[in-house]
Amino acid sequence: MNRVPTSLLAVLAERAAATPTAPALLGPDGRSVDYRRLDGLVRATMARLAELGVERQDRVLVCAPNDLDGVVVQLAVMAGAVCYPVNPLLTEEEFGQALAMAEPSLVLTFAGSSASLLRATAGTSCAILEATPDPLGGPVELRFTGAGLDPLRPLAEPVADEALLLRTSGTTSAGKIVPLAQRHLLAGATASVLAYGLTPADRCLNVMPTFHIHGLVGSVITSLIAGSSVLLLPAFDAEQTLRALTESGATWFSAGPTIHRLLLDRLRERPADLSGLRFARSGTASLPTALREELELAYGAPVLETYGMSEAHQIASTLPSDGTPRAAGMVPTGSEVGLLDPDGTVRTTPGSTGEIVLRGANVIDRYFRLEDGAEAFVDGWLRTGDLGRLAEDGSIQLTGRIKEMINRGGEKISPYEVEEALLRHPGVRQAVAFGVADELFTQRVAAVVVLHEGAAVDEAGLRAHVAGLLAPFKVPSRVLVQAELELNALGKLVRADYSRRYATQFAEQAEQAAALAVEAVPALTARPQTPVEAAMAGLWAFALDRDRFGDVDEDFFTAGGESLSAMALLNGIKDAFDVDISPAGLFDELNTVERLAGAVTEALAGGAR
CATH class of the missing domain: 3.30.300.30 (ANL, C-terminal domain)
Structure with a gap:
């Protein structure tokens, strides 16, 4: 598919018409939902929500399992209201924070799920809607556990035509809420389809949570747009994941470096035949080069690193080999990438460095809360907080995060x-x-x-x-x-x-190290050999608040030195010898009595330091 679909329902309708009996969603228990059935389940769930009074403007906090019924419910809510998925493992306090941030009018939870969520809703105006799976595979049963939706409830217009609200982990305790319209989701997922050449013959193994963009958009919606299938694991388990990769016909899967590392450890213990894999994708965090190389050997398939965020899925990626040399960095696949330099100019020319900024169909227009976006955009570009460099071949190389x-x-x-x-x-x-x-x-x-x-x-x-x-x-x-x-x-x-x-x-x-070092002082093996070393040893002991000094090759900071004791030592050297030693010099190379004494001797002899 080379065009971006107009809506989630359009994706399902098109696939249901073209390949009605092709598998769409699969479970590890053998349950399978084809495209015709998936289209029907989503529409039936939407109709039931509307019957219960849910409107397009309603924000629905969804606490759902990582399975077929959970995905169907999330798709239906996104198509007919505003879906606000949360992690079922949150504490009562964290659920309370999630409720306060988005002020949903409705909480949709599955039967027997989090008691912490139900306690957090006490005292709020949220209606509670409980979903019970149909053992015969039909639409989930939806019923209110108490009073239904207040027909007089205030319904604010969606701030950005959003269908999905996602909380970022952020650098603050609460994080931000990212409002994603269907056009953003579908543009990002379509970019993934094109970047990796996905076709109906592919099958994705999803091990990521569907309350996160990596699982919901990166695996599920991407697979639906490709007309392929996705096997949903309820949670990550290394042994179950490897068994699924060998037995399910999966051709690709996507996970973070931590999960890839756990799989690598298990493969070292128990090798598996992963010859069916076309590629594995790594996202959510930077993938170290050494780990990528180890993974490719263990998987027997290329490991493609993707750059994305809740605000913009599928920004850039390393790509499957086409026989040409590998790009220096990640190739932009879904967004236009620029670099914001210190004077506030956005540059897109090779060799530019600075903060990575984005624009494009997959990039949000604003944040849910106005205060979160006060400094997030510049001239229509979204600031990512990531630092990078545009390589000569047009790829982007990440060098860090500004706040990190x-x-x-x-x-x-x-x-x-x-x-x-x-x-x-x-x-x-x-x-x-x-x-x-x-x-x-x-x-x-x-x-x-x-x-x-x-x-x-x-x-x-x-x-x-x-x-x-x-x-x-x-x-x-x-x-x-x-x-x-x-x-x-x-x-x-x-x-x-x-x-x-x-x-x-x-x-x-x-x-503790300082105290232990004092106790170990009598066992000297490297005593001062010159008057300057002897004097330096006295200053060393004074700065570390010791009665005696350690060996002349003992590291100052390992011995318990810190900022204040370092300043005491440097000031003592200045007073005793009228020689200036910089803090950086002390930390980098002059961190022993012997080296400090050598530097002071050199300075006293007229050498520059």
């Missing part, structure tokens, strides 16, 4: 670059880099890693590894080894959460 860039003493560091370096260590399975607030440097680079089973590497070894690949100022001051990485409800890493969480933990560990 680490500002270490004025040096801007991309966490992606640090993560790539850590992942090149053979013992590292996963890594996340982030900035931690620091009085001296503004931020320090920190990281959390997960090791491969049986790997033996410590923090010093990981820092040394990165030091061999990146400039000294990019080397993490702390690297913490954990059993797993913390993710949000959508399976994403939120760096801001890491920055907040580990700022206190690293400070406490620094104090």
